[in-house]
Amino acid sequence: MPSDRARAPTPRSLSGLLPFLRPYRARIALALLFLVLAAAATLAFPLALRELIDGGLQPQDRGVQLLALREHFALLFGVAAAMGVFSAVRFYLMSWLGERVTADVRDAVYHHVLQQSPEFFETTQTGEVLSRLTTDTTLVQTVVGSSFSMGLRSAVMGLGALAMLVWTNPLIMAQVLLVLVGVVLPSIWFGRRVRRLSRASQDRVADSSAIAAEVLNAVPVVQSYGAEAREAARFDAATENAFGTARRRVRARAMLMAFIITATSGALLWGLYQGTQAVLAGEISAGHLGQTVVYIIMLASSFAVLGEVYGELLRAAGATERLMELLASQSPITSPAQPLPAASPAAGTAIAFDHVTFHYPSRPAQAALRGFTLGVAPGETVALVGPSGAGKTTVFQLLLRFYDPSSGAIRLNGVPLPQQSLQALRAQIAIVPQEPVIFSSSALENIRYGRPDASDEEVQAAARAAFADDFIRALPDGYATFLGERGVRLSGGQRQRIAIARAMLKNPPLLLLDEATSALDAESERMVQAALETAMRGRTTLVIAHRLATVQQADRIVVIDQGRLAEQGTHASLVAANGLYARLAALQFKS
Template sequence: MKPDLVRSAARSPRALRGLLPFLRPYRGRIALALLFLLGAAATTLALPVALKSLIDGGLVGGNTGERVLALRGHFLALFGVGVAMGVLSAARFYMVSWLGERITADLRNAVYAHVVRQSPEFFETTQTGEVLSRLTTDTTLVQTVVGSSFSLGLRNTVMGIGALGMLVATNPRVMLPVLGILALVVLPTLVIGRRVRRLSRASQDRVADSSAIAAEVLNAIPVVQSYAQQQREAARFDGATERAFETARRRTQVRSVLVAFIIIATFGALLWGLYQGTQAVLRGDITPGHLGQTVVYVIVLAGSVAVLSEVYGELLRAAGATERLMELLHARSPVAEPVRPRALPAVRGGSSVRFEGVGFHYPSRPTQPALQDFSLDVRPGETVALVGPSGAGKSTVLQLLLRFYDVQAGRILVDGVPVTELSLDALRGRIGLVPQDSTIFSASALDNIRYGRPDARETEVQAAAHAAFAHDFISALPEGYATHLGERGVRLSGGQRQRISIARALLKNPPILLLDEATSALDAESERMVQAALESAMQGRTTLVIAHRLATVLRADRIVVMDHGRVVDVGTHGELVARGGLYARLAAMQFDLENARVGAVAG
C-alpha cells in the first residue's frame, strides 16, 4: 500500500531548495569551499594561457639560448599552476565531502526525530519500510549530491563558462555562432530532462516498495515459516525488485539518450569552431600559440559539458529524493501540541480520569464508530476494569487517554484538565502502560527496564524487577542485567518479555497505570506472582485494566462492561453476575471453558 503523503508539485532540481535550512548553519564552511572551488577552476583556466605563452614565447622565434631560458621559466610557471591546482582541489574535496556527510547526518536526524513524533494515524497509512527507505536510500542520494555532484557541477560550470568566455573573447567571429548553436541544445535537454525526473521519482518509489515488503516479512519470520510461505514471500520480493529494476532501466535509458545528445551536439559545435580556428592560423590571422590556447579551452569546455550532463542526471535523482524527504518533514500529526499548554496539578497517589460523551472512529475506518457516547469517571486511586467482547472499544479507551488519537466528540480530562490542553510529554508522563504485546528493545535487560525512567539507579531497576517477579530469571542470564536481549527480545519467552514490560512501568511509578492484557502471556504460576505484584503496585494509583481473563479483574473496584463502543453495565463482579447481562454470559462461558480444561487435564 502506498503511503498517503502529500505529493509535492515540484518536479525539478528546484526541489533541492528544501535542503536550504540544513545548509544555513554551515554558511562559513560553504563559503570556504566555494573559495577553494573557484581557485581550483581559475588555475585550470590559467593553463591554456600558460600554454600559449610557452608556444609563442619558448618555441617560436628568437635564438636557441633565449628559447631555452624562456622554456625553463614557462615550465616553472606551469608547475606552479599545477601545484596550486592540486592544493586547491584537495581543499575543495575535503570541504565539500565534510559538508555532504554533515548535512546528510543532520537531515537524517531531523527526519527520524519528526517521524517518531507522529501519531499512530500516520503509521496507519505509511509503511515502516517506506520510512526506512527514505532514511537510507534517499539520504544517501542527497549525500552524493551535496558532497560530490553539486561541487563537481559548480566547478565545471565555472570552468565551462570561463572557457566559453575566453573563446568568445579571443575568437569572437568564430565562437559567437557556436554559442548560438549551443543555446539550441538547451531546449531538447529540458524536454528529455523532464522525463528523467519522472522516472527518477518512480524508481525511488519502487525501491521503497521492496524495502516495505522486506521490513514487513522480516518482522514476521516465525509466522512466514510456520505457514511455509518462504518461497511465496521471496517471489513477492523478487517481483518488487524486478519492478524497481525495470523502472531504473527506463530511467537509465532515457538518461543515456540525454547524455549522448548533449555531448554530441556540444562536441560537434565546438569542433566546427575549432576548424574555423585552424583556418585562421593558415590565413595568418592568429598565432600557433593562440590556436593551442583555443584547443585547450575547447577541450575544457567539452569536458565540462560532458561532466555537467552526468551531474544534471544526479541532480534530478537527488531532487526526487529530497522531495520524498521533505514530504516526511512536512507531514503534520493530527494530534497537535497546544500553543499554551496548561500545567497539571500536583497529586499524591492516583490521578482522576474522566471521559465525557466521547465519540471516536479510527481514520482508516470512518464509517465504523469505535466509541459512541462513552462516559466514565475514574476517581483517584480507583481500579476500574474494562471487559467485553473483542472490538468493544476497550483498547481504544486507553489509546485516547494516551492521546494517540483525538476524539471527534466529547472530551477527556486528567485531574480536571482536558488532555488537548496538556503537552503530550506532561500527559504521558503521568501514565504507565503495560501493553498486550510487550516491546523489548535491542539492548540489555537493565536498559530495557530503565526505559521507563532513564535516570533511575541500578538498585531502583532491580527493585522494579523484583516487584514484577523478573529478577530471578534476569539474574540467571549469562551477564545478568547486562545481558543483551536481542532484537524484539528473541532470547526471552513471552512471559519473560511481559514481566520486563511490567517492571518498566513499575519503575516509572506513574499516578495512572494502564494494563492492557498485562498477564496474557504468562502461565498460571507466573500470572499469580505478577498479579500479586500488580495488585501491590495498584495501591493508591489510578488503574485501568483490560482483561479477557475475568479472574484478573475480580478485585477491581468497578467493572465496566462494554459492547460496540458503549458502556452497557457497571458494577462489581457479584452485582454483574446477579444481573445476568452480557458480563454474566462472558463469565459463564469463560468459567465453563476453564472447568472443561481442568477436567481434560485431570482425565
C-alpha cells in the same frame, strides 16, 4: 504513496535544503572561494601553454631557449600546483558539508517522525520512512557533497572557457554558439522525462523496502506458514518493478547524455576545424591554436559533466521532495502553547470520559466508541471487559492522547487532555501492553527505559517486584545481557515481566494494564498478579482483560460492547444481572 504520474520534481525542489545549509554559510562561502580559485588556475593553464609554444619553442639561441623553457615549465607547474591545492581544499570543504547536512536532515526527519501520532503510521509504512531516511538522504549527501560542487565548478569552467574562446576567436565562436542553442531545446524535453522517472524510481525502491521491513519483523509467522517462497516472490516482484522503472530512468539519462555530448562535441569540433584553417592561413599562431584546443576541451568536458550532474540533481530533487514531505507532515496531536498544570494527587488520578465518540482515521465510517461516558475515582481499580473489537484498547489510546475524540471530552484530574502538555500527561501514565516491546539493548537498559535516571539498584528492585530478577540473573551476563532484536532471546512470559518491571520503575499515578499477564504460565501469572496488586495500591488502575478470572477482585468491572458502556458493577452484581458479562463469564468458567 505517490504515483508515477505525480508532479515531476525540478531542481527548484532542492530549495528545501536551504534551512539546513544556512547554518554553514561561512564554510560554503569559503568552499566557493576555493572553487573559483581552482577554476581560475585551470583557465590560466592554456595561457601558460600558449606562452610555452609561442615563446619557448621559437628558433633562438640555445641557452636562451633552455632558460625560457625552464621558466615556462616552472610557470606551468606553479599553475598545476595551485590547481591541486585549491581543488583539494574545495573537495574537503564540500565533502564535509555534504556529510554534515545529510546528518542534519536525517536527524530532523527522524525527530519529526517520532512526534507523529499513530494516525500517521496508519497510512505510512515503516519501510517507506526507512527508505527516505537511508536511500533519499544518501542521494542528498552525494549531491551536496560532490555533484553540486562538480556542477558549479564545471559551470564556472565552462563559462570561463567560453568567454576566453569568444574573446580570442569571436567569429568562430559565434557560429558555434548558434549550434549550441539548438542543443538546449531537446535537452529540456529529455530532462523532464528524467525528472518523472527519477521520482517514480525512488518510490518503487521505497515499496520494496516497506515489504522487506514488514516481512523481516514477522519471520517466525512467515516460516510457520511456509510462506518463504511467497514472500520472496512478492519482494522479487517489487524489486523487478523498481528495476524496470530505474532502467527506464537510466535509459532516458543515457539518451540525454549521448545527445548533449555528441551535439556539443560536434559544434566544438566545427570550431576547431575553423581554427586549423586560420593557422594555415597565417591568421593565428600555433600557440593560439593550442590554447583554443585546450579551451574547447574544457568547454566540452564541462558540458558533459553538467549533463551528468543535472541528472544527479534531478534524482536529489526527488529525494529532497520526499524528505520535505515527511518534514511537512503535521501531527494533529500537539501540546497547547500554554498548557494547564496537571494535578497529581497522592491517591491516584481521576479519569472522566464525557460522551466520547471516536472514529479511527482509517475507518471513518465505523465508530470505535459511541457516546462513551465513564468516571474513575482516584485510587480505583477498574477492569474493562467485553468482546474483541468492543473499544477497550481505544480507551487506553485516547487516555494516552494518541488520538483526540471526534466529540465529547476526556479529563484527568479535571483538566481536559488537549489543555495538558503531552510530556506531562504521559509522564503520569505507565502502560503494560499485551505485546511487550523489548529494545535491542541489555535487560538493565530495557527496564530503565521507564525512568532513564534510575540507579542500578532501583532497576533491580523493580525487577524483583515483577518477579524478573531470578531469570535475569540466570542470563549469561545477568542484567548486562543483550536481549536481541525485539527480545528474541526471551520467552513471552519473560518479555512480559520486563515490561511490567519497566512500568513499575516509572511509578506513575495511573497504570494501564492491557492483558498484562496473558503470556504467562499459571505459576508466573500468580507471581506477577501478586506484584501487580502491590503496584496498583495507591494509584488508579485500568485493566483490560479477556480472562475474567483475573479481574474478579477489581473495584469495578465495566463492560463495553460495540463502543458503548453496556453495564458496570462488581463481579457478583454483574453475574446476578444476567447480561453480557454473565454470558461471557458462563462461557469461560464452564470451559
